[in-house]
Amino acid sequence: xxxxxxxxxxxxxxxxxxxxxxxxxxxxxxxxxxxxxxxxxxxxxxxxxxxxxxxxxxxxxxxxxxxxxxxxxxxxxxxxxxxxxxxxxxxxxxxxxxxxxxxxxxxxxxxxxxxx
Amino acid sequence: xxxxxxxxxxxxxxxxxxxxxxxxxxxxxxxxxxxxxxxxxxxxxxxxxxxxxxxxxxxxxxxxxxxxxxxxxxxxxxxxxxxxxxxxxxxxxxxxxxxxxxxxxxxxxxx
Numbered sequence: 001x002x003x004x005x006x007x008x009x010x011x012x013x014x015x016x017x018x019x020x021x022x023x024x025x026x027x028x029x030x031x032x033x034x035x036x037x038x039x040x041x042x043x044x045x046x047x048x049x050x051x052x053x054x055x056x057x058x059x060x061x062x063x064x065x066x067x068x069x070x071x072x073x074x075x076x077x078x079x080x081x082x083x084x085x086x087x088x089x090x091x092x093x094x095x096x097x098x099x100x101x102x103x104x105x106x107x108x109x110x111x112x113x114x115x116x
Numbered sequence: 117x118x119x120x121x122x123x124x125x126x127x128x129x130x131x132x133x134x135x136x137x138x139x140x141x142x143x144x145x146x147x148x149x150x151x152x153x154x155x156x157x158x159x160x161x162x163x164x165x166x167x168x169x170x171x172x173x174x175x176x177x178x179x180x181x182x183x184x185x186x187x188x189x190x191x192x193x194x195x196x197x198x199x200x201x202x203x204x205x206x207x208x209x210x211x212x213x214x215x216x217x218x219x220x221x222x223x224x225x226x227x
Contacts, residue, residue, distance in 0.1 A: 004159070031213065033214065033215075035217075041219075042217065042218070042219035042220055043160075043206060043217040043219075043220070045214060045215075045216070045217075048213075048214055050213065055213070056214065091159055091160070093159075093160075097213065102148055102165065102167055102210070104162065105160075105162070105215060107159030107160045107161070108159050109157070109158055109159050110158075110159055
């Protein structure tokens with residue numbers, strides 16, 4: 001069974017450009033989470049979805065960030081315009097809703113974003 | 117809101133030595149606690165979890181953790197580490213249907 005798939009694995013862009021990160025959760029999982037990892041702030045939860053519906057986006061840094069989940073097998077995290085301080089590794093994780101609070105999250109390998 | 121604190125950002129240790137990675141949590145209600153491991157250039161993997169029952173939980177790769185309610189701690193231990201245990205370790209607590217992670221502890225095992 002395929003795990004959580006994220007793309008791109010690496011992205012280098014210039015300040016002001018639009019960045020789109022993509023995630024395909026594990027089939028059958030109905031909770032999806034976007035995390036951001038930096039040296040300074042560690043692992044931060046940005047937003048999560050249950051059954052394709054955004055539940056909590058309080059971790060989204062500002063209006064430049066947006067996330068969508070148009071169907072059960074795909075989600076995007078968009079940054080427009082990007083800034084150097086957005087440089088980080090962005091992780092997508094999925095789980096079954098029934099076990100989301102029991103910790104059984106499955107993480108993708110991450111998308112490393114560098115904004116110059 | 118729930119939170120976890122990992123006091124040690126880095127823990128250097130020699131191979132075959134024992135190790136303890138510390139985690140303290142803050143919560144006024146029953147908690148579920150977890151340890152995740154992140155190997156270089158990879159995503160996080162669940163190492164072990166405490167939901168209820170025995171306060172000593174065993175995980176993969178010989179790791180174990182003890183839930184201590186009076187001290188609000190959930191420290192991770194291994195009696196003898198290997199070079200391959202070099203990784204970042206994250207303690208986490210559940211809050212409704214999401215996980216809140218600590219800042220991580222980098223375990224560096226030297227030969």
